[in-house]
Amino acid sequence: MPYGNSSNDPAPAQSRRHIFGNDAEQYDTARPGYPRQLLDDVLEFSALAAGEPALEVGAGTGKATLAFARSGVPVTCVEPDVRMARVLRRRCAELPDGSVGIEVADFEAWHPTRQYGLLYCAQAWHWVDPDVRWARAQAALSPGGAIALFWNHWVLQCGELADRLTAAHTRLGIEIPQDTLLDPRPRPARRGPESRQWREMTATGFVDPDHRLYTSVHERSTSALIGLLTSYSGYRALPPEPRERVFDRMARIVDEHGGRAHVKVVTSLFLGRTRAATA
Known part of the structure; x- marks a missing residue:
């Protein structure tokens, strides 16, 4: 049976939210941040008063936290994994006192x-x-308060390289984890009112929904590309031996490709508000 997204997956999806803490430093190094324009759009949409804090859910190692805090927004972070929170505290140590509060909790x-x-x-x-x-x-959220949910989605720009890396998985009997760099499904799969996030948001009472996309291209070395793949929960959930085999094979393929790869990042942002208080 192939390793991967089967019913016998060693780390079912609901148990994976703490898997990133197994190597929080590696996650912090490998994952990219978020576009400055996204930050500006979120702050414009929320129209926070001066000094009004924001709440961050699942802050991780602070990829978004520092951007908001450096923009002058105090942030309360809720992070379920103590190991991720440890890296978050270290990264926020450079900020003025009171910029970021961290709660380790679900x-x-x-x-x-x-x-x-x-x-x-x-x-x-x-x-x-x-x-x-x-x-x-x-x-x-306060009445009229804003919610902003965003994700980075990655895709290799070179189709030939993507095909070779995909074939390496097939030869080793390893399924490509969902929502990763090599997942062939379009990401984001649905947009605007057709998307699950939009439907759930409006069905639960949020108003003024909006969906925005931001695109950027990043060049990654072989080690940086493998580092990004290593940071995905689907690869972290594989048993060590097949995981190392497929990473080793992919590294050789990227080296043969010139040791560099261009990764397109599509960042998807969903916005909404709670209903304002009525007079």
């Missing part, structure tokens, strides 16, 4: 002591329990 069980004008979540909303996440967001 968002589903965390109880805010105030309401926020902005709740944002970078690359992590799918890890939050779908049965409660929207209600929990509503409870954490």
